[in-house]
Amino acid sequence: MSLKRKDLLSLAPLSVDEIKLVLDTADSFKEVTGREIKKVPALRGKTVVNLFFEPSTRTRTSFELAAKRLSADVINFSPSSSSVVKGETLLDTARNIEAMQADIIVLRHSSAGAAETLARGVKSSVINAGDGWHEHPTQALLDLYTIRERGLGFEGLRVAIVGDVSHSRVARSNIYALTKLGAEVRLVGPPTMMPWGVERLGVKVYSNMDEGLCGVNVIMMLRLQLERQGRALFPTIREYARLYGLTAERVKLADSGAIVMHPGPINRGVEIAPDVADSLSSVILDQVANGVAVRMGILYLMSGAG
Amino acid sequence: MTAYGKGDSSSVKPILIKGGQVIDPGRFVGIGDVLIDQGKIAAVGANLPAPAGCPTIQAMGSLVLPGFVDLHVHFREPGFEYKETIQSGSAAAVAGGFTTVCCMPNTNPINDNQAVTEFILERARVAGLANVLPVGAITKGSEGKELAEIGDLRRSGCVAISDDGRPVMNSLVMRRAMEYARAFDLTVVDHCEDLHLAEGGCMNEGLISTELGLPGIPAAAEDVMVARNLSLSELTGARLHLAHISTAGSVRMVREAKARGIRVTAEACPHHFTLTEEVVRGYNTHAKMNPPLRTWDDVHAIKEGLRDGTIDVIATDHAPHATQEKQQDFTEAPFGIVGLETALALTLGLVEEGVLSLEQAVTKLTSAPAVAFGLKKGTLAVGADADVAIVDQHTQWEVDPSKFRSKSRNTPFAGWKIKGQVKTTIVGGRVVFEAGSSER
Numbered sequence: 001m002s003l004k005r006k007d008l009l010s011l012a013p014l015s016v017d018e019i020k021l022v023l024d025t026a027d028s029f030k031e032v033t034g035r036e037i038k039k040v041p042a043l044r045g046k047t048v049v050n051l052f053f054e055p056s057t058r059t060r061t062s063f064e065l066a067a068k069r070l071s072a073d074v075i076n077f078s079p080s081s082s083s084v085v086k087g088e089t090l091l092d093t094a095r096n097i098e099a100m101q102a103d104i105i106v107l108r109h110s111s112a113g114a115a116e117t118l119a120r121g122v123k124s125s126v127i128n129a130g131d132g133w134h135e136h137p138t139q140a141l142l143d144l145y146t147i148r149e150r151g152l153g154f155e156g157l158r159v160a161i162v163g164d165v166s167h168s169r170v171a172r173s174n175i176y177a178l179t180k181l182g183a184e185v186r187l188v189g190p191p192t193m194m195p196w197g198v199e200r201l202g203v204k205v206y207s208n209m210d211e212g213l214c215g216v217n218v219i220m221m222l223r224l225q226l227e228r229q230g231r232a233l234f235p236t237i238r239e240y241a242r243l244y245g246l247t248a249e250r251v252k253l254a255d256s257g258a259i260v261m262h263p264g265p266i267n268r269g270v271e272i273a274p275d276v277a278d279s280l281s282s283v284i285l286d287q288v289a290n291g292v293a294v295r296m297g298i299l300y301l302m303s304g305a306g
Numbered sequence: 307m308t309a310y311g312k313g314d315s316s317s318v319k320p321i322l323i324k325g326g327q328v329i330d331p332g333r334f335v336g337i338g339d340v341l342i343d344q345g346k347i348a349a350v351g352a353n354l355p356a357p358a359g360c361p362t363i364q365a366m367g368s369l370v371l372p373g374f375v376d377l378h379v380h381f382r383e384p385g386f387e388y389k390e391t392i393q394s395g396s397a398a399a400v401a402g403g404f405t406t407v408c409c410m411p412n413t414n415p416i417n418d419n420q421a422v423t424e425f426i427l428e429r430a431r432v433a434g435l436a437n438v439l440p441v442g443a444i445t446k447g448s449e450g451k452e453l454a455e456i457g458d459l460r461r462s463g464c465v466a467i468s469d470d471g472r473p474v475m476n477s478l479v480m481r482r483a484m485e486y487a488r489a490f491d492l493t494v495v496d497h498c499e500d501l502h503l504a505e506g507g508c509m510n511e512g513l514i515s516t517e518l519g520l521p522g523i524p525a526a527a528e529d530v531m532v533a534r535n536l537s538l539s540e541l542t543g544a545r546l547h548l549a550h551i552s553t554a555g556s557v558r559m560v561r562e563a564k565a566r567g568i569r570v571t572a573e574a575c576p577h578h579f580t581l582t583e584e585v586v587r588g589y590n591t592h593a594k595m596n597p598p599l600r601t602w603d604d605v606h607a608i609k610e611g612l613r614d615g616t617i618d619v620i621a622t623d624h625a626p627h628a629t630q631e632k633q634q635d636f637t638e639a640p641f642g643i644v645g646l647e648t649a650l651a652l653t654l655g656l657v658e659e660g661v662l663s664l665e666q667a668v669t670k671l672t673s674a675p676a677v678a679f680g681l682k683k684g685t686l687a688v689g690a691d692a693d694v695a696i697v698d699q700h701t702q703w704e705v706d707p708s709k710f711r712s713k714s715r716n717t718p719f720a721g722w723k724i725k726g727q728v729k730t731t732i733v734g735g736r737v738v739f740e741a742g743s744s745e746r
Contacts, residue, residue, distance in 0.1 A: 012517070089630065089633060089634055090634070090635055091633060109635070110637075111635040111636065111637040111638060112518055112519040112520045112589070112636065112637065113518065113519075113520070113589030113635055113636045113637075114635040116588065116589050117589055117635050117636070131519070132519050132520070132637065133519035133520070133521070134518060134519030134520070135519065169519060172517075172519055195515070195516035196511050196512055196513065196515065196516050196522060196524075197512060197513040197516055198516055200513055201516070201517070
């Protein structure tokens with residue numbers, strides 16, 4: 001079985017079966033990442049291009065490792081050293097890469113819709129590694145994988161996503177996927193950080209964090225973009241941390257077996273207290289580890305090798 | 307007045323337009339003939355005798371209308387000739403039945419002085435197609451700080467003032483501009499947008515912007531500036547024209563202001579009464595314009611405003627952009643679409659829908675815009691400049707951007723089948739466009 005899609009741009013259109021297929025495929029690759037020789041020949045002869053227009057260490061490295069462990073040839077292409085600064089459009093850049101027979105292009109871009117625009121213009125498969133505030137589907141898939149790995153079922157699962165939802169692609173992808181899988185999704189944050197009409201996506205919105213965390217099974221913290229202070233979204237980091245920072249006290253409001261997630265990079269002492277980030281309930285590093293396996297699964301499915 | 311930068315039309319031959327359905331808003335509606343002589347309307351009536359040797363245009367079954375007046379176009383010259391020139395823009399205008407167009411000052415350099423105004427008028431004269439009437443800037447460089455030399459702009463031929471696209475945010479500056487413009491009885495035009503509320507936005511703020519993760523422009527960004535401008539117009543007594551209103555809130559406020567006697571006129575664009583924000587899905591850059599496409603509620607309000615007269619004018623906001631600019635990703639692509647060659651058919655769509663009577667629709671394309679800017683245009687009154695559009699109301703055609711006279715192709719209506727086509731356009735008594743004899 002394989003994903004019957006040329007591209008992975010968004011989780012909004014994915015079916016429950018497709019999501020489960022990705023998670024199951026990732027399971028078999030998770031086993032590979034635990035071996036002494038962490039490599040399989042599944043994508044030998046295929047070329048994966050990481051096209052990252054925004055700085056990213058974690059996601060790019062994760063994709064690179066995933067592709068290498070599948071024996072694909074990997075090229076990293078970042079704009080600072082490229083023709084992009086010479087004014088070439090995204091589409092032209094991508095067509096050039098395609099002309100070099102890239103099978104899969106992994107795109108990170110600051111503009112929502114960039115992956116969709118690209119996918120329409122090239123024959124290569126496009127994987128969205130984050131487009132503006134829109135979606136970050138592979139992050140959400142690895143989040144789902146991590147939740148499932150902890151033995152939590154999705155149906156009826158209570159998940160609180162805390163922070164700046166407006167500007168978060170991670171939040172959007174998780175909202176689409178989790179609601180589809182039957183979870184109860186709560187968004188927690190100041191109203192300045194909630195996008196217009198988001199309740200209509202089937203979520204509940206809380207501006208009081210304590211209420212929002214009450215009885216949840218998963219606490220998913222979002223990174224506070226510190227540079228947004230001064231944009232009238234929140235008065236001070238101090239007040240934000242007091243109102244929406246995850247402390248050990250607040251974790252106690254959640255279900256006793258609740259897990260704490262964060263897509264990283266974390267601001268210790270801002271959205272998450274250091275002792276919480278390092279606690280047993282924190283699965284932040286599992287997310288990173290699972291990211292490689294999940295991306296192996298996605299690359300494998302997208303390559304048509306399945 | 308030197309503003310109508312046309313060549314000498316008094317030497318052109320007379321023309322008799324026979325047997326069409328003449329709609330001269332508020333003046334004559336019925337089957338009749340229109341006689342043109344010396345570049346002016348010489349007579350309108352039934353069975354006019356043809357002067358000896360006078361060429362005749364058979365218009366049976368067609369509408370014979372005053373040439374359309376578009377208060378809102380961007381012809382991009384000087385500075386952005388790769389998008390449009392006054393020549394290509396004028397060709398698009400007359401192909402769409404527009405005989406008079408008012409071009410916004412956001413060129414490079416900005417039309418904030420006599421030299422640029424004169425340049426535009428000269429290029430229009432050389433093009434020799436439509437009457438191109440410049441709109442001057444309100445402030446120097448459209449920076450919203452110091453008033454432009456509005457007296458000079460008026461004297462050299464500007465017909466209104468606006469900082470279109472870069473609205474005057476400082477309310478004191480806007481107040482002074484309105485007061486000052488009264489000295490010349492110039493209409494002050496504002497693109498109503500609070501730049502702080504709209505900052506970074508690229509589509510309507512609503513459920514779709516939430517889903518697509520695109521920064522939104524709330525309806526309030528328009529509404530608060532409409533409210534401000536109406537207050538300032540009331541304070542100063544200035545003649546105010548609101549460009550391209552797009553929200554239900556704007557319509558409501560303008561309706562109320564008119565009832566209180568404030569001197570305000572308002573325009574709406576065909577895309578704002580035809581499309582909603584839904585069209586943005588798929589990150590379609592041809593659905594990116596400013597103000598953005600809004601919701602169905604707003605579309606209904608715009609239509610109701612057009613129907614009840616709250617919105618006086620239909621204008622295109624013709625905003626050409628090169629293909630490569632619209633091929634950028636959605637947030638990077640520039641705002642705007644071309645509109646001159648689709649406006650008539652989309653307006654006639656409102657007639658077919660029963661929103662407007664045919665005469666109302668014609669009024670909003672002709673006499674109403676002329677009144678808003680105080681132009682002696684948009685009429686078939688005897689003695690008026692012979693600017694005429696002959697229109698086939700019912701022919702359906704498919705929008706093919708590659709056939710546009712405009713240099714640019716940025717339209718969301720490509721492939722649409724719409725009804726209503728211009729057959730002949732006459733400016734100053736000269737035939738400047740005939741359907742079929744089309745070369746680009």
